[in-house]
Amino acid sequence: MRATTFGRVPRSALTLAALATAAVPGLVAVSARAEPAAGPDVDVARVTGEDGSAWIVRAPTHAAAGASLEAEVGLLGSLDHYVTSGVLSFTVPQVAGSAPLPEGGRAIVHRAVSGTPLDIDALHPGPGLAADLGRVIAAVHELPHSVIENAALPVYSSDEYRERRLVELDHAAATGKVPPTLLRRWEHALEDVSLWRFQPVVTHGDLGPEQVLVQGGRVVTVTDWSQARVADPADDLAWLLVAAPTDAIDSIVEAYQLRRTELSDSHLADRALLVGELALARWLLHGVRNRLADVVADAVDMLQDLDEQTRDAD
Structure with missing residues (x-):
């Protein structure tokens, strides 16, 4: 079972799927499942679109986690330059869209990565x-x-x-x-x-x-x-x-x-x-x-x- 902070209930996969559809124009979700997160600071789900595309949606669980996620988004944009230029031999996730959260901050969506x-x-x-x-x-x-x-x-x-x-x-x-x-x-x-x-x-x-x-x-x-x-x-x-x-x-x-x-x-x-x-x-x-x-x-x-x-x- 995933550890949660002070008993907080993680967002359901369906809730995260709804955020993904709001974040990515044209995405119609047909299934979603919760994914293991690196820690209690973010909720994660894998969403499958009706065209078979796979997406990862991540939503921070508190304000500090949201700030950290925003900084990561900025970093990923910079890293993509080093990926495309061949300096880095691997890929990194690239953000496809975002959706506001009711409590503030936003959920981030990117295509599911390979491997x-x-x-x-x-x-x-x-x-x-x-x-x-x-x-x-x-x-x-x-x-x-x-x-x-x-x-x-x-x-x-x-x-x-x-x-x-x-x-x-x-x-x-x-x-x-x-x-x-x-x-x-x-x-x-x-x-x-x-x-x-x-x-x-x-x-x-x-x-x-x-x-x-x-x-x-x-x-x-x-x-x-x-x-x-x-x-x-x-x-x-x-x-x-x-x-x-x-x-x-x-x-x-x-x-x-x-x-x-x-x-x-x-x-x-x-x-x-x-x-x-x-x-x-x-x-x-x-x-x-x-x-x-x-x-x-x-x-x-x-x-x-x-x-x-x-x-x-x-």
């Missing part, structure tokens, strides 16, 4: 999909900062981003649910300034299997750009270094390094692994802030498991 979610466990070493993932992420990191600045999305220096991570850790520590030994190890890493000397780059900010769509052994589409920012390149690599099969990681990293034009970051992999661990603290905070007892329990279990694993390793 299926990445099966990370199926990655293999060599020049195939694993290497393509590395190149895709590197290409995003090579984009000019202006694509983020023009969309009014966040831009951080390395020091600002480290401070941001420290604040998140302080909030997680305040819950009293982070194992003390794990907390001390994270604090030590975040206070080690040498670990955080990186060149900020354009990042997607929320990459995962659901956002990376593949077809024919390559990445064809990357979706959900609302968390894009200029920040730490480790953020976009963390999920792969943590979850990908060990023998595929070298192929990902090597292809990434070859695609980057200027890369002098000896602690990139170390930070990526740390970011992967800190994701558990962010999951805990999500559960605490939104009063989701099942999420909190899940986060606590994973934090305890990680604490045991890292103590054994040490």
